[in-house]
Amino acid sequence: MxxxxxxxxxxxxxxxxxxxxxxxxxxxxxxxxxxxxxxxxxxxxxxxxxxxxxxxxxxxxxxxxxxxxxxxxxxxxxxGKGHGMIAFFMFSGMFVAFITVLTFVTIIWW
Amino acid sequence: MSSIAQKKGFGATIWDFMTTVDHKKIAILYLMSGGFFFLVGGIEAMLIRIQLVKAGNDFLSAGTFNEVITMHGTTMIFLASMPILLAFMNAVMPLQIGARDVAFPFLNSLGFWLFFFGGIFLNLSWFMGGAPDAGWTNYASLALASEGHGIDFYTLGLTISGFGTLIAGINFLVTIINMRAPGMTYMRMPLFTWTTFVASALILLAFPPLTVGLFFMVFDRLFGASFFAVEMGGNTIIWEHLFWIFGHPEVYILILPAFGIFSEIFAIFSRKRLFGYTALVFATILIGFYGFMVWAHHMFTVGLGPTANAVFALATMIIAVPTGIKIFNWLLTIWGGNISFSVPMIYAVAFIPTFVAGGVTGVMQAIAPLDYQLHDSYFIVAHFHYVIVGGVVLAILAGTHLYWPKMFGTMLSEKLGKWTFWFFFLGFHLTFFIQHFLGLMGMPRRVYTFGADQGWDLFNAISSSGAILMATGVIILLVNVVMTIVKNERIGNDPWGDGRTLEWAIPSPPPFYNFAQTPLVRGLDTYWIEKMDGNKKGMIFAEPLGDIHMPNGSIIPFVISLGMFIASFGALYFMDGKPWALAVLIGGLTLMFASMLVRSLKDDLGFHITKAELLEDAKGGNTDGH
The missing domain is CATH 1.10.287 (Helix Hairpins)
Structure with a gap:
């Protein structure tokens, strides 16, 4: 403009x-x-x-x-700079996925 | 396009709302459709309580009762509570951070229309061969055995509206991360913005498991897959896990914005800065974080084994800690404040003991051995109504009174508001407190009737009479809304007189560009700081007055959603071998993808509001509050 x-x-x-x-x-x-x-x-x-x-x-x-x-x-x-929030959300997502897979492996399919 | 308000015909107004990408108008759409579904869910609740008013009642048949309880739960969670909270987020959050709109106005509109068509699709099941009847949790063994198309309406309807919610959540995240005004650091954001942020993050992470579960269910029922069919080697427990991996964070998606609304109310009506702002922010984040580690507490009696039960029981109890931090901070905010008991504040004060009661029964259920006794009894029904009605619905009613002036420029009647409160609040406790004892006496949840010899007659009758009081309260609220609209007494920027955050510094309703000049934020409670400094303009500006770039409205979100809506009917009737089903499915998807293509190929660069128009607006505008 x-x-x-x-x-x-x-x-x-x-x-x-x-x-x-x-x-x-x-x-x-x-x-x-x-x-x-x-x-x-x-x-x-x-x-x-x-x-x-x-x-x-x-x-x-x-x-x-x-x-x-x-x-x-x-x-x-x-x-690089300014990627903190992106990293935070990526790792949160990975964490949730990991917990889910861990639970499925240990209490459904073990 | 001129920024000067013009008188429009009815058709033009409808078209305006269908094509709008303005977050304030989308908020009104969310509020109206969420309010409509709230009434539908409320009528279903009344039907349930009429059926259970006496032993052996035959007001509803067993099958209809199952449909009514399923639709009551599904409607209230997905189509009433969440959209109304999304309405407040849309209306207030961009104003609180000093933004001119959300990050993706087009997606905001798309999110609304997907939710709307999903909700309509779900409710059309009543007229097209029967509603879903496997409970709002839709457990797979029951759902796969259900005849007719009810469950298919559930899965397809929730898939569509789930897309809408996911889009809204992502949009809010990007908005809060990127569009805060200069000076608005994370730790200066109002608490409602913070809770919107965390709830949106939960939407982002929690809705995909639901979508996956629903997809499996659609393929099992409509296209002959067997993800959950045990006799074909599937596993019915996986649905329960997927549902609750979504379902538990969903509870926090509802309650966190409610906490946010109450935090705003406590600060405004105690005329004090929030006590322990930092602690409240971190408690919010912690609750969001723990929300993903506790879902199996809904499944203690499934047979997960003692280790899993112990882990999830402990994780569940930990959640009481950040929630307790919040409760104490609110109490200390009120303590020593200059309190005014306006309607929102009455709701907020009533919320504390009610929600604590719901929280305490929650910790009781977290004790896995005790849960074997409480599971699937009316104790559970009482518990979740205490947290959801006592937390979320009270926040919705409080928020309606608090933010009505900002959204519509008129004030709801205080007198009628108090009547609504007392009818609703007393009716609520009358309905649900006694259900704890019904549960302890052995009454199972979801039964359509009971025998005269079981000793549950009196308590059920009392519970039903409370429901009438709640309904009366809601009717008074409707009268209040109609009277307020008819009277149309306009109010200034800061109708409560003690607004602390940026939304109260601009006219009610705000101009469609929100801020003629982007504000500069000097601390928490931005507007309050400026007021205390005697700044008549209500804010300091971060930029000179200049042209503003705005997005154009668009009908494409409506058409995309309509395409999905039509395609869903094709998918639904495909199983029956109807010859037209495939054509409808393909036609709907074609409409959807064609409109997406149009959107992708056609550049829409928006338009500019010129400085001259802004100056013209400012002449008629009201900037100093009264």
Missing amino acids: AHDTHVHVRSQAEFEYVKKKRAEEMRGHLATFAIMIFLTLIAFTMVAAGFSVYLIVPIILLLAGIQVVLQLYYFMHMS
């Missing part, structure tokens, strides 16, 4: 700062990507090595959980 468009020209210091930030972010992405590949390798190796099912299933579930967290925080930018 009537508001004037604000044009901002970055100073040299700001430019350096942003560049450094982005480099750091990129390092984080690459490291996370490597970790995720490694976790996937562990999961496949475990199955290929033929360990007991009772060992494999919980560990794979645990690895899956870690993957989800890494995905959310490093690739979907949930660690």
Whole structure:
């Protein structure tokens, strides 16, 4: 509307700062990507090595959980500013779903 | 489009309400349709009490009685209490946070029309072969065995209206997170806004399990699935879990906004800041949080095993702690206040002992071994009427008196309001207090009659006579509403004289853009702070007067909901092999998706109110309160 468009020209210091930030972010992405590949390798190796099912299933579930967290925080930018409320609602929803599944598993299907 | 009020014909007014996306008009729609369903549910309640007035009565047949109790419960919870609370949330919450509308005005309208058509669909069952008859909890074994289409009306109707409620909940969440005026931090939000926020979060998390359960039920009954059919390898207990995972938070979805309304009333009519505001906020959040961990206390006698029963019993008892915190904070708000006993305050004061009584019987039922005695008896009926009527309905009646001037610009009569209160309040206790003892004497809930030799005659007769008093109270309220509308005496911004929050700083009813300039919030009880500082304008402005961007009205929400409504009839009669059923189902869905497509493809950029129009409005406006 009537508001004037604000044009901002970055100073040299700001430019350096942003560049450094982005480099750091990129390092984080690459490291996370490597970790995720490694976790996937562990999961496949475990199955290929033929360990007991009772060992494999919980560990794979645990690895899956870690993957989800890494995905959310490093690739979907949930660690960024202003995501607190979103994180709160996501975790509340996960908590409710977890309680529900836990109850179903323990008192209906056990 | 001009902002200056014009005289309109009847048809134009109807069209205006059908296409409106204004939160204040949608609030009026919610209030009117919720009020209508409240009367329908009330008539069903009267039928129940007439049937039970004496032993061996044959006023209603056993089958009709089952339909009446099912529809009474379903109507009162889904179609009366929730919509009326949504009406107050819509009318007041955006004003309290200094917003011009909710975040998604179009969705707000869609939410209303989905609820409305769902409610109409459910009630059409009376005229189309019989209402649902498996109780409002619709337990699966009973529901699957039910003949006719009653249960299908229940599942499809609640699916539609459930979508509407979910949409409303998400809309309020986004509104409160994103649209607070500058300075309105979370810990400066009025308590009604806080309870709206938490109740909306509960809607977001609790309605999906219900939708899943209803979907399973629809597929079991209409399309030959067997999620709950034990003989086919299904599990009937899963319905109970899904229903109560939704059903228990649902109770808090109802009671938290009620707590919010009472918190506002205590502060306004004691002329004091709320005692323990922070504690009240955290108690609200805690109640919402615990609400998801207690649902199995409705199922102690199902046979979950002693461990599960113990866990859920303990979790249930913990809820008494935050609720107790609230009760004490309200009492300490009144303590030493400059109290005026206007109608809303009378309701609020009466609410405390009534609700505590309901809470105490709740803790009794949380004791799992005792619950084996109380389960499915009239003690349970007495308990939940004490919390829902003694909590939610008293809040609805109080809120109607409190917010009527803000919604309609006229004042309900204090004198008739007091008559309503006394008839309703005394009638309520007469009806339900004695039902505790009927329960302890062994009267099971949901029985359509009883024998003369069982010793329940006198107490049932007393209970029924109380129901007549409650009905009288509601009729007086209706008379009050009609007289107020006819008299049409306009009032100023702050009719109670002691308003504390932003909604009382603007005209009643507010202009359709709410705030010509967005207010700047300097603390809790924003308007009160400005009043104490002698600010005649009632608020400090956060922006200069400028053009305001507003959304256009739209008939599309109505058409989308109508499409779902029509499709539901197709789904319902599909099972009977009616040749037209499939065509109706496809036709309805086509209408729905086509209107969604139109909405998606057609850009609607809204319109602007110019500064000149705002200045014109301000000349005729009343800004200093009296």
